[in-house]
Amino acid sequence: MGKIDAHVHFHPAKAGAIARIMDENGLDCMVNLGILEVLDIPFEEGMAAFRRALGERMVYFTTPDFRDNTPGFGERMAEELERKVELGARGLKIFKDLGLRYRDAEGRLIPVDDPRLDPLWAKAGELGIPVLIHTADPLAFFGPLDxxxxxxxxxxxxxxxHFGAPGFPAHDELLEQRERVLARHPGTIFIGAHLGEYPENLAYVDSCLERFPNFYVDTSARIGEIGRHPAEEVRAFFIKHQDRLLFGSDLVMGWSAFGEQDEDDLAGIRRFYDLHWRFFETDERQIEHPGYPIQGRWKVDAIGLPPEVLEKLYEQNARRLIL
Ligand SMILES: [Zn+2]
Incomplete structure (x- = not known):
């Protein structure tokens, strides 16, 4: 089975290293999110470099430029999205800064459900491409900084x-904003990064998936949180929502602001992926999670998913939504 990693970020200069990593770790395709815009790499140049090294083994999600924040920005972002899809982008990535940091020209925080962004969400639906949206962050990042x-x-x-300081919306408020977008745009597919950014509360994610048929979630960078719940509970959640979950790792390469992986540390990267496979495929108890220890000094219990659920999680769901 060729797996798809539906959540990575890598610089075009790392595409050769990524090809080796894919070969070594049984990955058929990578979904590379927003890196060209984040690093101000000219789009067509970046896409050409990706294509040369990876061909069809990578798809790219573009992200809007929120430095354009004067009236009409949503319409302009929608036009830009259309242009980039014509040039080969296959989805839209929204970073967590939406709701937390991006401001309009008046200096006001732009909420996730700001109606000025409706043209962008509608355009994604019209183009038939998914929106991979990161809203909020781990609950702990909203707690006291000590x-x-x-x-x-x-x-x-x-x-x-850290978003616990005054001036930031609360974690729950951000997720409520996203719910209003999901409700307003039933014809647009949204993939909530990091298990919808509430892996601490599986009941909440379950209710969102129940209420919004256009909502999907990826597993990226949250095995530590997902695996803290009783394994039977997590397993039941993954089986119930087997058509709505995408495997992603949040591997980062060539983006130093972000705690990137070292391309030469092939053994470390192998171990990083193996910890994911062990979590999803075995019944091992108290193993390290892929983000150990920085994403939490605790161990997790693996959830031993059935083969048909693994195939959907690793490959089929992403193929249906993205490729
Ligand atoms: Zn990410």
Whole structure:
């Protein structure tokens, strides 16, 4: 079975290294999110470099430029999306800054459900491409910034990931904003990054998947949280929602602001992927999660999914939605 990693970020200069990593780890295709715009790499040049090294083994999701925040930005983002899809983009990526940092020309925070963005969501639906949306962050990032915070070590490395200070919307408020977008755009497919960014609360993610047929979630960078629940509960969730889940890892290469992987550390990357396979495929107890220890100094219980569910998670769902 050739797996698809539906959530990675890598620079065009790392495409050759990525090809080797894919060969080594049984991956058929990577979904590369937003890196060209984030790093200000000219789009056509970046896409050509990806194609030369990877051909059809990578698909790219473009992200809007929120530096354009004057009236009409949603319409212009929609036009730009259409142009980039013509040039080969296969989806839209929205970073967590929407709702937390992006501001309009008046200096006001742009909420996730800002009606000015409706043309963008509608355009994605019209073009038949999915929106991979990251909204909010781990609950702990919204808590107090001191040693009592269970992600204290990570927040010390990335102080800008802390949203517990005044001026930031609450975690739940952000997810409610996203729900309003899901309800307003039933014809657009949204994939909630990081298990919809509420892996701490499987009941919430379950209810979102129940209420919004256009909502999907990926597993990226959250095995540590997902695996904290009793294994039987998680397994039941994955079986119930087997058509709505996409495997993603959040592998990062060539984006140093983000805690990237070292391309020469092939053994480390092999181990990173193997920890995912062990989590989904075996019944092992108290194993390390792929983000251990920085994403939490605790162990997880693997969930031993049936083969037909694994095939959907690893490959078929992404193929249906993205490829
Ligand atoms: Zn990511």
């Amino acid at each position: 040693e009592s915070n269970e992600r204290w070590e990570e927040l010390q490395l990335h102080p800008d990931w």
